[in-house]
Amino acid sequence: MSFAAIAALASSVAPLSAAADLAERARTLVGADQGVHVETEDGVVLVSQAAARAVHPASVSKIPTTLALLRALGPEHRFETHFSAGGPLREGAIDGPLVVTASGDPFFVDENALLVLLALRELGVREVAGGLVVDGNLLFNWDTATAPARLRRALEGGVAPAAWQAVRGRTAAGGASAPRLRFAGGAGGRSDVQLLVTHRSEPLIPLLKALNGFSNNIFAPFAAAAGGIAVVQAAVRETLPAAWREELILGDGAGAHRANRMSPRATVAILRTLQQELAKHGSDLAAVLPVMGVDDGTLRHRLAAPAERGIVVAKTGTYGSYGACSLAGALRTERHGMVYFAVLNRDVPIEPARRRQDAFVRALLAELGGVPWGYQRDDSPAFTRAQVRPAGADRASAR
Secondary structure (H helix, E strand, C coil), rough: CCHHHHHHHHHHHHHHHHHHHHHHHHHHEEEEEEEEEEEEEEEEEEEEEECCCCECCHHHHHHHHHHHHHHHHHCCCCEEEEEECCCCCCCCCCCCCEEEEEEEECCHHHHHHHHHHHHHHHHCEEEEEECEEEEECECCCCCCCCHHHHHHHHHHCCCCCCHHHHHHHHHHCCCCCCCCCEEECCCCCCCCEEEEEEEEECCCHHHHHHHHCCCCHHHHHHHHHHHHHHHHHHHCCCCCHHHHHHHHEEECCCCCCCCCCCCHHHHHHHHHHHHHHHCCCCCCCCCCCEECCCCCCCCCCCCCCCCCCCCCEEEEEEEHHHHHHEEEEEEEECCCCEEEEEEEEEEECCCHHHHHHHHHHHHHHHHHHHECCCCCCCCCCHHHHHHHECCCCCCCCCC
16 A cells, blocks of 8 residues: 555544544533534534534523624624703703713723713713703613613712723823713703714624623623524524524523524534634634633633633533523634534533533543634723714714
8 A cells, every 4th residue: 555545544534533532522521412513614523412402502692693793783883872962052051951872882881981971071061951861772881771870870970989990091081080960950851952972882893702701691682783683593594504594593692581592513503604704804703702711701710721721712601590501612723723612511500511511622622732822812991992972073082
């Protein structure tokens, strides 16, 4: 037999040996009745165990929502919130309410309200004769029900001292305590509405990164920005093979809805498509999902040993009352390039499930040879990537 023939035989046998070994590891480490799917970037299946069985994925549901949002809005999309005078502006006072027109910015918090407050004061606004009126979908400090009242309180200076110190440290603002607007009355009628300030969120990619890292369930209303959950489900199903489409069911985009279902193989396929979508924009999965052992949030202390951290990008999913505990993501490897995996545990207690998942990912690293992502986390506060535009400004200015 020629050397070339021997080399060809070796290259065909080695993946089979690796796959057999990893399949055995999946059975012994994760459980023979649990869903696992592992696939290389060129489509070689290394493990496929109960891979077509759709189970509740908990917050792994955020992966298809992330894909749909990127496709619908684009990576540079910013959510705008407009602040307008609901009446004439006379000697620093709005003769009417302050009108807030919101578009569902999921990351509008105290620091962002302070940026707006500083911009209003630069325009000379000190008092609002009416109250605060909201049009559209306002989220403030992760809440919708109390958002108008809490935002008004923030604009009146009622924020945590730490929020003001953070903003003061990043702007030219002075003063030991936060500035404030004075609201003199209730909502009141509006007339001669005039735009004063536009707040633009940080771009979509870092926004998704932060929400996925902490697995924030604000993703549920966030899906509305992609057209609603039915549109999200339909759009992502279109990326799957026809025979797999029923293996993705989304009752919400965050993972809390009882109806949510994903199969391991469909999860891997969606991860692959998400990576391809990000690559079109010169990015990758580490830009929107947490890096294990590096990023703050649900994966900060998992696979955090020096030889492990920074090698796996993943999304967790945990919903104990549904019996759901999941881990899905990707790793760069010496032998197969990018490798995608999904471990969707069902009816396994949360802590044992997490130990099983981490043990299996360590087996992947040992068998395939993990390569660091070359990722550098950005520790700058989210509000520093937001923009505030006074009405009539030619261009947005970061504050």
